[in-house]
Structure formats: C-alpha cells, structure tokens
Amino acid sequence: MAKRLPVTIITGFLGAGKTTVIRRLLVNGGRRLAVVINEFGSIGLDGALIRSCGFCSEEEVENRLVELNNGCLCCTVQDDFLPTMKKLLKRSDQLDGIVIETSGLALPRPLLQALDWPEIRSEVHINGVVTLVDGEALAAGSPVADPEALERQRLEDPSLDHINAIDELFKNQLQAADLVLISRADTLSVSQLDEVKVSLLPGVRDGTALLAVANGSLDATVILGLEHQTPVHAQDDHEHHHSHVAVIESNVRLEGDLDRSVLEALLPKLVRDHQVIRLKGRVWLTGKALPLQLQMVGPRLNSWFEAAPHSLWQPVSGAGVDLVVLALTDSAAFAIESGLQRLLNATPKTTKTAAATPRH
Structure with missing residues (x-):
C-alpha cells in the first residue's frame, strides 16, 4: 500500500x-x-x-x-x-x-x-x-x-x-x-x-x-509534523531552536489490544486538555493485517491502515500502540500514557525521545 x-x-x-x-x-x-x-x-x-x-x-x-x-x-x-x-x-x-x-x-x-x-x-x-x-x-x-x-x-x-x-x-x-x-x-x-x-x-x-x-x-x-517515528535503536536526545515556543517531544509505547473507536474518542479529549500540538503513531489491532496510522494536529484526527517500516518498533505480542507526541506541556505524554493504560491490561513500555527537552 x-x-x-x-x-x-x-x-x-x-x-x-x-x-x-x-x-x-x-x-x-x-x-x-x-x-x-x-x-x-x-x-x-x-x-x-x-x-x-x-x-x-x-x-x-x-x-x-x-x-x-x-x-x-x-x-x-x-x-x-x-x-x-x-x-x-x-x-x-x-x-x-x-x-x-x-x-x-x-x-x-x-x-x-x-x-x-x-x-x-x-x-x-x-x-x-x-x-x-x-x-x-x-x-x-x-x-x-x-x-x-x-x-x-x-x-x-x-x-x-x-x-x-x-x-x-x-x-x-x-x-x-x-x-x-x-x-x-x-x-x-x-x-x-x-x-x-x-x-x-x-x-x-x-x-x-x-x-x-x-x-x-x-x-x-x-x-x-514528524516525518518518521523514532527507530527502535534511536534513543539520543535532541533539541531544535526557534523563537517564542518550547515544544516537548515524547514517545509513548504500550503492548496490548485497543478498541479503535474507543481510542479515537479518547485522543481528541487528551489533546484538548493537555496542549498537544501534534500526535503521530501506529496502532496494531488484533485481526488486522496492517497497523492503523494515526495523525493528529490540534483537534483534527485522521486514521487509515498502512504498512509500517520494519526498522520501527512493533509490539512483540502483535497488538499495541506507538505514538510520538509534540506538546507545550511535559505532562501531555504522561496523560496520554495513563489514558491508554486505562484501556489496557498491559505493562506499559514507554520511552521518551526528548521528554523534558524543550525546543527553545
């Protein structure tokens, strides 16, 4: 595809x-x-x-x-x-x-x-x-x-x-x-x-x-938006410099099966409540051959099924979610992770690719 x-x-x-x-x-x-x-x-x-x-x-x-x-x-x-x-x-x-x-x-x-x-x-x-x-x-x-x-x-x-x-x-x-x-x-x-x-x-x-x-x-x-999600091996912090706004980039990964309709209802509320500018990621759903691509900018959410590059993280269990979040607050990724955890009975596997590293 x-x-x-x-x-x-x-x-x-x-x-x-x-x-x-x-x-x-x-x-x-x-x-x-x-x-x-x-x-x-x-x-x-x-x-x-x-x-x-x-x-x-x-x-x-x-x-x-x-x-x-x-x-x-x-x-x-x-x-x-x-x-x-x-x-x-x-x-x-x-x-x-x-x-x-x-x-x-x-x-x-x-x-x-x-x-x-x-x-x-x-x-x-x-x-x-x-x-x-x-x-x-x-x-x-x-x-x-x-x-x-x-x-x-x-x-x-x-x-x-x-x-x-x-x-x-x-x-x-x-x-x-x-x-x-x-x-x-x-x-x-x-x-x-x-x-x-x-x-x-x-x-x-x-x-x-x-x-x-x-x-x-x-x-x-x-x-x-973010052109690519973070590869499995990339853990280096990085900063970007510009005027007037500090943006924090974080990566949230969870193993477990999610309901698409419930997830797509939850994310816009979390975006509104926690000053998320952009969100990008994939959701691996049980029974689906391809992961669900998610793209959000402000309150707008788009989703479709699309193959994921092999170089990127994928859930070992076959079901899970991998999101990259750009936000104005360092609490946004934690709030999204917590919200997703409430939908799952799984141990979170979360890494931060620049959490607490503001883009000045």
Whole structure:
C-alpha cells in the first residue's frame, strides 16, 4: 500500500506572513515539498519569492512550484485545484508533502472537501490547516493590516463567488484552523500578545494551539509534523531552536489490544486538555493485517491502515500502540500514557525521545 502524501494548507489574509513561513519551511524543513501558490491580485510576486529562496534546483522548480492565478482557489476547485493535485500526486514518490498557500480571500473548507474527493482521497491525508494572523494588526483592532489592499484583491478576482465581510472571512479561517500562528509577535509587548490570544480563543475550536512567531521562524515539525517515528535503536536526545515556543517531544509505547473507536474518542479529549500540538503513531489491532496510522494536529484526527517500516518498533505480542507526541506541556505524554493504560491490561513500555527537552 502506497504511503499517503501529507497536504498542509496555509491560509490567512494578504500580508499576514504566509509566504515568509513557507520560505522558511522550504529552506529549513528538510523535506522535499511541492508548493501550490494562489495569491490572486499579486500575480507572480509570491511565486518569485518562493523561487528565489533556492529550495530546489532550477531543473526541479517547475515540478515543485505551481502558481494558480485564475482566481481564489476555493472558487476554482474543480478547474484548478484537482487537476493540479492529480498532476503532483503522479510524482508522489519524489515528494515528502504538499504545501498550499491560499489566497487571502480563500475559505479553507472547500479545499478540505476537495481533498476528500474520490480521485485523490486515498493518496493524501490532511496534515493540517495553519492560519496566519497578523498580531500587530489585531493589537491595533483589525484582523488585516491593509483593508484597502484586500479589497483591491477582491475586485481583481473575476471568479470570486463569495462576498464575505472581513470579519466573516476571518471567522471562517479561524474555525478551519488546526494551528494558529500569530505573526509579528516580536512587535508586541507581553500584555499585548496575551490580549491578542484572548481575543482569538472564542473563534477557534477547542484544542487549537495559538503560537507566536517572528519573521516566520518556527520549528518545521510543528507545521509539517514528524516525518518518521523514532527507530527502535534511536534513543539520543535532541533539541531544535526557534523563537517564542518550547515544544516537548515524547514517545509513548504500550503492548496490548485497543478498541479503535474507543481510542479515537479518547485522543481528541487528551489533546484538548493537555496542549498537544501534534500526535503521530501506529496502532496494531488484533485481526488486522496492517497497523492503523494515526495523525493528529490540534483537534483534527485522521486514521487509515498502512504498512509500517520494519526498522520501527512493533509490539512483540502483535497488538499495541506507538505514538510520538509534540506538546507545550511535559505532562501531555504522561496523560496520554495513563489514558491508554486505562484501556489496557498491559505493562506499559514507554520511552521518551526528548521528554523534558524543550525546543527553545
């Protein structure tokens, strides 16, 4: 069974900092990413910024960078988005993931629905919706720094079929988010940043992390997820350095049989209660030939059956769970382990791959 390709949607208003974040992911993320850019009204500008960061060779760039300038992507899903995805997925064996930068006017939900279309849904999984918000603009009382530029973008898009007020667009972008990044956080005082976070909380789903960033600097695994689980022999601690947020990575392993439906009901509650940003892992279920792959970003949970590489840990008994957790608290892994233990009658076999080692 082929590995599903992770698709990350990065959304936010014009000028919120989407392209800056993507450039850093491409240069520092260590992944072979394809990028789909849709920023109508500034044709060629974002594409030129991505090209100039040197994320791949000139020979590769035509296959790794796609610019869609026919209008707001959520309004041209069938004409532009699906053909583009099908073309990129033909080269999925040469990619580690796809990043989509939406127009500042885009509604993320139509893209999420498109990723579930029969033509592509077995080849991808939603790696998360990341919404960029302008912290400086929000502190000044507006979700967008330049409303006139956003309005020009709206007027220049002939395919736009939704006429939403700025506040309604902002609400939609927050509601769809699995992770919210507050850009230009370095321009805010501690009290201003706290006020911005308080103002955002009512608009996001329970369990959605709000992280402050400056100049797009953030550990790539927070946005892209962990590419691989920890091999059986790898026990070394490791640190990653970035601004504003310390993320603790832990590995939880248990032997024993779990009920899939009970597990999938429990994990979202644990994620919400213990500030888990991402969770990835596999569950070996009795009677199933392949392990169940689990992917969570914030409150979103995806699961499907997929073969596991032989180099990774597997339960001796044939049934068990192996999870990697990225969280903002060092209690998250313990809480998840304890929750799983309550579902099992097994001795836990838990290792920590960077527990208590913050990512500064």
